[in-house]
Amino acid sequence: MTMENELKLIGGALVTLALATAAMILVPFLQLKHVAAPEGLAPYSAAEARGREIYIGNGCIACHSQQPSSTGAGRADARRGWGRPSVAADYTYDDPPLLGTMRTGPDLFNIGVRQPSVDWHLGHLYQPRAYVKGSIMPAFPFLFALREFDEVGRDDRVVALPPGVEPPGKKVIATQDALDLVAYLVALKHTYPVLAPDASAAAEPKKAAP
Amino acid sequence: MNPTAILLATFLLSIAGLFAFIWSLRKGLFDADAGGARTIFAQGEIGHVEDPAADAGQAHTLQRDARVLGPTTAAELAAREAADRSSAQPAFALFTYAIVWLIVASLAGLVSSLKLHWPELLDQYGWLTFGRLRTLHLNAVAYGWAPQALLGLAIWMLPRLLRTPLIGARFVLVGALIWNAGLVAGLIAIAFGLSAGLEWLEIPWQVGGLFAFGGMLIGLPMVFTLRRKRVHHLYVSVWYIGAALFWFPVLYLVAKVPGVHFGIEMATMNWWFGHNVLGLFYTPLSIAAVYYFLPKIIGRPVQSYNLSLLGFWTLAFFYGQVGAHHLIGGPVPEWLITLSIVQSVMMVIPVIAFSLNMHLTLRGNFDALRHSYSLRFIFFGAVMYTLASLQGTFEALRSVNAVTHFTHFTVAHAHLGMYGFVSMVAFGGIYFALPRVLDLRWPRPHLIALHFWLVVAGFLFYLVTLSVGGVLQGLALLDPARPFMDSVAVTLPWLQGRSLGGALMTAGHLVFAWHFFLAVRATAWRTRVQSLPLNVTG
Numbered sequence: 001m002t003m004e005n006e007l008k009l010i011g012g013a014l015v016t017l018a019l020a021t022a023a024m025i026l027v028p029f030l031q032l033k034h035v036a037a038p039e040g041l042a043p044y045s046a047a048e049a050r051g052r053e054i055y056i057g058n059g060c061i062a063c064h065s066q067q068p069s070s071t072g073a074g075r076a077d078a079r080r081g082w083g084r085p086s087v088a089a090d091y092t093y094d095d096p097p098l099l100g101t102m103r104t105g106p107d108l109f110n111i112g113v114r115q116p117s118v119d120w121h122l123g124h125l126y127q128p129r130a131y132v133k134g135s136i137m138p139a140f141p142f143l144f145a146l147r148e149f150d151e152v153g154r155d156d157r158v159v160a161l162p163p164g165v166e167p168p169g170k171k172v173i174a175t176q177d178a179l180d181l182v183a184y185l186v187a188l189k190h191t192y193p194v195l196a197p198d199a200s201a202a203a204e205p206k207k208a209a210p
Numbered sequence: 211m212n213p214t215a216i217l218l219a220t221f222l223l224s225i226a227g228l229f230a231f232i233w234s235l236r237k238g239l240f241d242a243d244a245g246g247a248r249t250i251f252a253q254g255e256i257g258h259v260e261d262p263a264a265d266a267g268q269a270h271t272l273q274r275d276a277r278v279l280g281p282t283t284a285a286e287l288a289a290r291e292a293a294d295r296s297s298a299q300p301a302f303a304l305f306t307y308a309i310v311w312l313i314v315a316s317l318a319g320l321v322s323s324l325k326l327h328w329p330e331l332l333d334q335y336g337w338l339t340f341g342r343l344r345t346l347h348l349n350a351v352a353y354g355w356a357p358q359a360l361l362g363l364a365i366w367m368l369p370r371l372l373r374t375p376l377i378g379a380r381f382v383l384v385g386a387l388i389w390n391a392g393l394v395a396g397l398i399a400i401a402f403g404l405s406a407g408l409e410w411l412e413i414p415w416q417v418g419g420l421f422a423f424g425g426m427l428i429g430l431p432m433v434f435t436l437r438r439k440r441v442h443h444l445y446v447s448v449w450y451i452g453a454a455l456f457w458f459p460v461l462y463l464v465a466k467v468p469g470v471h472f473g474i475e476m477a478t479m480n481w482w483f484g485h486n487v488l489g490l491f492y493t494p495l496s497i498a499a500v501y502y503f504l505p506k507i508i509g510r511p512v513q514s515y516n517l518s519l520l521g522f523w524t525l526a527f528f529y530g531q532v533g534a535h536h537l538i539g540g541p542v543p544e545w546l547i548t549l550s551i552v553q554s555v556m557m558v559i560p561v562i563a564f565s566l567n568m569h570l571t572l573r574g575n576f577d578a579l580r581h582s583y584s585l586r587f588i589f590f591g592a593v594m595y596t597l598a599s600l601q602g603t604f605e606a607l608r609s610v611n612a613v614t615h616f617t618h619f620t621v622a623h624a625h626l627g628m629y630g631f632v633s634m635v636a637f638g639g640i641y642f643a644l645p646r647v648l649d650l651r652w653p654r655p656h657l658i659a660l661h662f663w664l665v666v667a668g669f670l671f672y673l674v675t676l677s678v679g680g681v682l683q684g685l686a687l688l689d690p691a692r693p694f695m696d697s698v699a700v701t702l703p704w705l706q707g708r709s710l711g712g713a714l715m716t717a718g719h720l721v722f723a724w725h726f727f728l729a730v731r732a733t734a735w736r737t738r739v740q741s742l743p744l745n746v747t748g
Contacts, residue, residue, distance in 0.1 A: 005443075005444045006444070006452075009444070009449055010452075012526060013452070013453040016526040016530055017457055017460060017461075017486075017490070017530060019220065019223060019224060019527070019530060020482065020486065020529075020530025020531050021464065021482070021530075023220045023531050023546070023549060024478050024479065024481070024482035024530075024531060024534060024546065025475070025479050025482055027546075028474070028475045028479075028542070028543060029475050032472075032473060032474055032475050032543075033472075035473070054403070056405050056406075056407035057342075057402075057403030057405050058336075058339055058342060059340070059341020059342050059405065061341070061407070062340065062341045062344045063341070067540050069539035070539050071539035071612065074539060075690060076688055076689065078690075079690035080690065080694060085539075085541070086540075086541040087541045088541050088542065088543075090541060091473045091474050094473060095473075095476070096406070096407045096471075096476045096477075096480070097473060097474055097477045098407065099477050099541075100616075101536060101615075101616065101620060102616055102617070102618075102621075103687060103697070104326070104618075104698070105698075129329075132695065133695070135329075135698070136326055136327065136329050136698060136702075137329065138329050138333050138339050138340045139329070139330070141334050142334065142335065142336040
């Protein structure tokens with residue numbers, strides 16, 4: 001009689017978790033396994049992939065989403081130039097996907113379209129408030145090095161900054177991490193056309209009835 | 211695969227499973243006299259209050275209001291004393307770790323909060339940049355403070371619930387050591403910018419495996435002790451604890467297994483984990499504590515034991531599938547989101563079952579809140595559980611979600627659950643248990659009151675300001691005519707308010723940690739403030 005309770009408990013705990021796992025992992029796994037990458041989507045280059053790691057490591061996801069919505073804010077997303085609603089295939093090369101849950105800052109799924117300038121991104125990472133008034137984004141001075149004017153080497157990427165932002169007598173040099181991060185950001189372009197999942201299923205040629 | 215059929219099948223399976231379980235428990239479930247609720251009381255102990263954190267005056271008043279029914283059996287109380295001794299060491303270790311992480315997490319949270327309206331603060335250090343510090347805060351709470359405080363309470367309650375000494379306390383000590391080693395390594399990795407990139411799962415799997423292993427070791431004594439139990443009935447707290455200790459390692463291992471998850475499936479897995487670690491780990495452990503401490507403090511069994519079992523199984527069946535409401539409007543299969551919204555609404559059932567039960571149990575005894583700080587913390591936590599859960603249900607509705615998704619409102623909601631509910635219950639439980647663990651009264655009872663009012667005031671301020679800020683942010687984001695920076699500007703005063711609330715909460719935690727330290731020091735010096743009788747009424 002007494003073991004019966006324990007068995008019910010473990011049995012029930014197993015069944016409930018199995019149901020949840022089937023619904024949220026197993027079925028999506030089977031359903032999404034064969035989703036092909038869109039033709040217009042390129043895999044990340046080495047620099048972009050490294051930049052993606054910098055993005056992840058600095059927790060950019062805490063403030064930036066990468067999923068223009070299909071509902072709710074969707075209409076506003078499109079009007080702001082954040083792009084069409086994203087679909088599962090857009091994330092084929094993403095490990096992990098960086099959908100995000102916060103928009104303390106704007107959605108970045110198409111930031112490479114809105115802001116393609118490498119100089120802008122480097123300067124903005126060094127001092128966001130020099131570019132966007134009222135921004136609360138952190139500055140990332142640790143992604144840059146300061147050099148005396150005469151110490152700047154030929155291969156150094158000097159960041160072009162608005163007047164007054166450079167420390168007196170110094171030049172701001174982008175580190176490899178900063179360059180990689182910006183390479184990733186300007187590559188975030190998802191403007192190629194995709195069919196919505198329902199539409200693509202409907203567009204599939206159907207087998208004729210026997 | 212037909213999505214509608216999947217959706218319907220999953221939902222029907224849940225409902226059928228639920229009814230099967232309730233049916234299988236019908237014996238005793240619908241009896242007018244469900245004896246199970248009395249399991250936590252010794253023979254004749256109903257009517258005797260117990261609150262080790264109460265001073266003599268408070269205990270006297272509590273007891274006067276409770277109306278004694280009869281004498282208790284000395285042998286049973288002595289057995290409980292032995293049970294308490296057997297869990298003292300592992301419970302103490304877990305409480306100590308938990309409180310250290312509480313302070314770390316509070317400071318990381320407070321500085322993160324300040325940075326949102328004071329972005330220049332400490333911006334020259336990579337490890338203190340907002341994205342990393344916020345992640346450190348979350349992980350220190352999620353794997354440091356909350357689980358260890360709750361596991362400490364679970365390990366401490368188990369011998370009492372099963373009326374037998376804890377077997378295998380060393381497994382807890384070793385498991386906790388491994389767990390904390392993993393946590394330290396994981397937080398260092400995050401501070402250095404090595405993150406796995408999934409929310410709630412940022413700690414790289416190479417060290418994260420230590421949690422699952424440590425968690426399993428901490429769970430082993432439960433299995434050993436269950437086999438020697440001296441009760442016929444497993445009290446509802448044991449159900450919650452047992453299920454939670456089984457669920458957590460499975461959740462973590464499935465989430466962290468390398469090389470399996472891909473693309474958007476990883477996102478659905480992420481919120482399967484992210485929401486289930488709340489719903490199937492912290493929540494059941496906290497509810498287990500409420501179901502034990504609340505009736506015990508007022509000396510009165512839970513009003514409807516049947517309602518508590520209904521609450522358990524509805525939670526188990528519905529909660530597991532709610533996570534995808536975090537992905538509403540996202541690039542995930544539509545049926546999955548609909549399923550999660552439906553189950554989020556079904557969560558009303560276990561929440562109402564629990565809240566109604568607690569209300570009925572306390573009815574006529576609300577005066578006890580004035581005399582017991584343990585009860586105040588636990589009651590406050592129970593009320594916040596109701597609010598958090600109902601709020602979560604509404605947030606899952608598409609119309610509400612359209613405003614609150616992607617905003618600070620979600621953060622406020624998360625704190626309503628993890629702080630208002632889980633942490634407050636943990637505080638109350640530790641105030642109750644530590645005097646038994648150390649065999650010592652709390653040295654400065656007024657510090658408990660100070661802790662309570664600081665965190666209640668701070669938390670309510672935090673909740674209101676951040677929720678208002680979040681709604682304003684959401685409305686600004688919804689309006690395509692307004693520039694994005696409007697949605698930042700409207701939140702600023704509310705973000706400052708949140709920092710003030712967070713500062714008060716942190717101050718409360720420092721008081722709590724200091725009091726804990728005073729109690730430990732008093733024990734170490736053997737300067738017993740006042741030895742504790744087996745039962746407050748003698």
